[in-house]
Amino acid sequence: MTQRPIIPFEEIGEETLGQMMKIFYSKVATNPILKPIFPDDLTETTRKQTQFQIQYLGGPNVYSEEHGHPMLKARHMPFKITPERAQAWLECMSEAMDEVGLEGKIREVYYKRLVLTAHHMINAPDNDEEVFE
């Protein structure tokens, strides 16, 4: 008998994921170290990030169908992603997970993966104000 693989996107569900992304960006919008690098209107950012997370979690490739290959590190290059910002980003995500009640193994695995991706995005040291400006 063959078992269907567990698809995190299906376990979490599109509605919860969408809710989580809205909560996440409401936190980014008020975070003093993240806010300066994000646009004031986060509607489009939220939409793109939700599309990305759907495919990151094994759902349909809705991000790539509209925007092409994610090339995440390259797309983050215009912004100064310091270790401090990566930490703040992950904290906003962790709080958003709490608020939608995501828990257990799925949360643990998802969060660990986000930690790796967030660390991969780092492209500037802390307190490096002149780079890219």
Ligand code: HEM
């Ligand atoms: C490490 C801390 C991070 C910071 C500070 C950060 C910051 C940003 C900023 C400033 C944008 C541009 C927003 C806009 O102009 O609309 C962006 C876009 C994006 N980020 Fe991040 N990001 C981080 C980590 C991540 C991670 C870990 C992921 C994926 C797991 C991710 C996925 C995306 C995606 C999909 C976009 C949209 C790209 C596009 O324009 O199509 N980011 N991020």
